[in-house]
Amino acid sequence: MEKYIGKGVFSAVAIGKISVFKRSDMEVKRIKIDDPDGEIERLENAKKKAVSELEKIYEKALKEVGEANAQIFEIHIMMIDDDDYNDAIKEMITNQSVNAEYAVAVTADNFAEMFASMDDAYMQARSADVRDISNRIISCLGDNESSSSLSDEKVIICADDLAPSETVSLDKEKVLAFVTAHGSSNSHTAILARNMNIPAIIGVGDKFLSEIKDGDMAIADGFTGEFIVSPDDETKALYEKKQKDDEEKKALLQELKGKENVTLDGRKINVFANIGSVDNIGAVLLNDAGGIGLFRSEFLYLENSDYPTEEEQFKVYKRVLESMAGKKVIIRTLDIGADKQADYFNLDKEENPALGLRAIRLCLDRPEIFKTQLRALFRASVYGKLGIMFPMITSVWEVEEILALCDTVKNELKRDGIEYSDSIELGIMIETPAAAVISDKLAPLVDFFSVGTNDLTQYTLACDRQNPRIERFCDTHHEAVLRLIEIAAKNAHANNAWIGICGELAADTTLTETFLRMGIDELSVSPTFVLKVRDAVRKTDLSK
Amino acid sequence: MKTFTYTIKDELGIHARPAGLLAKKAKELDSEITITKGEKTVGATKLMALMGLGVKCGDTITVNVSGVDEENAEKAMKEFLEANL
Numbered sequence: 001m002e003k004y005i006g007k008g009v010f011s012a013v014a015i016g017k018i019s020v021f022k023r024s025d026m027e028v029k030r031i032k033i034d035d036p037d038g039e040i041e042r043l044e045n046a047k048k049k050a051v052s053e054l055e056k057i058y059e060k061a062l063k064e065v066g067e068a069n070a071q072i073f074e075i076h077i078m079m080i081d082d083d084d085y086n087d088a089i090k091e092m093i094t095n096q097s098v099n100a101e102y103a104v105a106v107t108a109d110n111f112a113e114m115f116a117s118m119d120d121a122y123m124q125a126r127s128a129d130v131r132d133i134s135n136r137i138i139s140c141l142g143d144n145e146s147s148s149s150l151s152d153e154k155v156i157i158c159a160d161d162l163a164p165s166e167t168v169s170l171d172k173e174k175v176l177a178f179v180t181a182h183g184s185s186n187s188h189t190a191i192l193a194r195n196m197n198i199p200a201i202i203g204v205g206d207k208f209l210s211e212i213k214d215g216d217m218a219i220a221d222g223f224t225g226e227f228i229v230s231p232d233d234e235t236k237a238l239y240e241k242k243q244k245d246d247e248e249k250k251a252l253l254q255e256l257k258g259k260e261n262v263t264l265d266g267r268k269i270n271v272f273a274n275i276g277s278v279d280n281i282g283a284v285l286l287n288d289a290g291g292i293g294l295f296r297s298e299f300l301y302l303e304n305s306d307y308p309t310e311e312e313q314f315k316v317y318k319r320v321l322e323s324m325a326g327k328k329v330i331i332r333t334l335d336i337g338a339d340k341q342a343d344y345f346n347l348d349k350e351e352n353p354a355l356g357l358r359a360i361r362l363c364l365d366r367p368e369i370f371k372t373q374l375r376a377l378f379r380a381s382v383y384g385k386l387g388i389m390f391p392m393i394t395s396v397w398e399v400e401e402i403l404a405l406c407d408t409v410k411n412e413l414k415r416d417g418i419e420y421s422d423s424i425e426l427g428i429m430i431e432t433p434a435a436a437v438i439s440d441k442l443a444p445l446v447d448f449f450s451v452g453t454n455d456l457t458q459y460t461l462a463c464d465r466q467n468p469r470i471e472r473f474c475d476t477h478h479e480a481v482l483r484l485i486e487i488a489a490k491n492a493h494a495n496n497a498w499i500g501i502c503g504e505l506a507a508d509t510t511l512t513e514t515f516l517r518m519g520i521d522e523l524s525v526s527p528t529f530v531l532k533v534r535d536a537v538r539k540t541d542l543s544k
Numbered sequence: 545m546k547t548f549t550y551t552i553k554d555e556l557g558i559h560a561r562p563a564g565l566l567a568k569k570a571k572e573l574d575s576e577i578t579i580t581k582g583e584k585t586v587g588a589t590k591l592m593a594l595m596g597l598g599v600k601c602g603d604t605i606t607v608n609v610s611g612v613d614e615e616n617a618e619k620a621m622k623e624f625l626e627a628n629l
Binding site: 083115119 | 587
């Protein structure tokens with residue numbers, strides 16, 4: 001058993017036999033020619049053939065990986081027609097009386113070198129594109145078809161590197177996985193593999209190719225980037241289980257993707273996702289969440305060594321809103337306290353941080369920090385459908401003070417001629433018993449409530465969630481907690497506000513029916529639970 | 545001759561796709577169009593050279609248009625940049 005580590009670019013497990021990818025020998029010889037014009041004509045014909053091949057590949061890619069990803073082949077076609085590239089080749093043929101193959105190969109090296117020396121990883125990866133089109137022209141100059149005849153069995157393709165056109169040209173039905181010695185996660189090949197839903201591991205290193213042979217059994221784990229050759233039975237069984245679990249999950253995903261969150265008797269709700277960083281947006285989209293119900297903005301502060309500027313925050317909020325393309329995004333304002341703070345806040349040590357200067361209290365205590373965040377949020381609001389929610393509310397005056405601050409921010413933006421959306425939803429978190437009890441007074445002030453069940457449970461039951469010794473007293477299904485949620489739901493609806501749940505309890509499918517009966521409009525859960533909750537909603541019948 | 549500057553707003557800068565579109569657009573126009581970033585100037589119809597400029601988000605490029613349809617070409621380039629970059 002031999003184990004190699006690369007970078008997984010598509011999360012899935014493949015188990016099967018290895019097939020080492022061979023391409024026809026591309027060794028190009030320098031040959032002296034007598035008829036440069038004839039040679040240039042040969043070049044033009046080869047280019048025509050290359051373009052027509054690429055057009056076919058483009059069509060295939062269009063079907064298999066979509067337009068955005070197929071575009072690289074359109075660009076390849078344009079690259080073949082590039083003036084500088086062509087002039088360089090023709091000049092060499094004419095001035096040095098060399099064969100077209102050689103002129104193409106040398107020119108390819110020069111252009112590839114130019115890209116490789118750029119200081120940007122994306123552009124560096126473009127040198128592979130130059131080599132890809134050049135190799136295609138060279139192979140069109142000869143009659144050698146690049147043959148990659150695969151057996152009938154599905155295999156794990158191992159190669160030093162794969163050009164985008166090689167990746168797409170392979171018969172998808174026969175490929176279990178791609179494993180390459182080189183390549184970057186920016187390469188089009190990596191992007192294509194991702195879109196073809198084929199597990200791929202790149203950058204495994206040169207060594208592995210000399211140590212494997214066709215027909216060896218291997219495991220490619222796209223989750224971890226592990227590539228295991230000739231696994232023992234125990235390892236194989238382990239991965240077979242991992243593969244089975246993953247496939248079941250994906251099957252559920254496939255089955256439920258695009259479906260509505262609707263009960264058997266026709267009641268629709270929203271199932272959104274909770275995230276704590278921009279990096280999680282991929283998971284939100286992959287799991288088909290209808291929006292983001294809780295975007296924790298804390299990371300902006302905790303990952304910084306000083307207060308994040310308005311501009312820094314604006315960029316992040318804009319990106320989230322744009323990535324969600326018009327789906328609702330609810331961003332929670334700063335929620336930190338003495339137990340979870342960044343040094344530059346200089347918060348005093350507190351005896352009881354859960355009951356201290358935290359969340360909205362901190363923001364109202366230091367309105368300049370709060371206003372910076374609000375300005376960034378309002379500015380970003382034009383890029384999507386934004387909701388803003390405020391954590392740890394206990395009193396009506398807090399909400400009034402927040403709303404007044406929001407008005408100040410709006411007026412300042414108006415004064416400065418900066419745009420903001422006038423359809424931003426403002427909401428508060430219901431995570432203290434106080435807020436639930438006076439929710440009739442709070443609801444008229446806001447557009448929505450979002451119940452934070454973790455804190456609501458802790459404050460209602462007077463139980464520290466971190467203390468394992470009181471676990472049995474900390475009953476998350478406690479009637480007191482559920483009654484508070486019900487009160488809040490009733491008061492929200494009486495005042496034309498909607499109510500969601502964004503705490504851990506939202507993902508507890510034994511309570512889905514209870515929440516639906518209370519009239520909860522939205523459940524926001526970790527991305528991986530979205531489809532589980534959708535499944536539970538679709539199996540609920542409220543008419544009984 | 546007409547000259548104007550433009551600051552790139554696209555997060556990825558002039559990467560392969562917009563470079564391809566830009567070259568295509570420039571080829572449709574009769575005027576000679578060049579793009580300058582720093583000390584490097586390239587023809588706007590030249591895809592690989594455009595990519596080779598390594599223009600990133602926030603970079604300012606200078607666009608130079610000269611030829612018979614200057615007015616029209618300048619307008620077309622401005623529109624193209626606004627829409628794509």
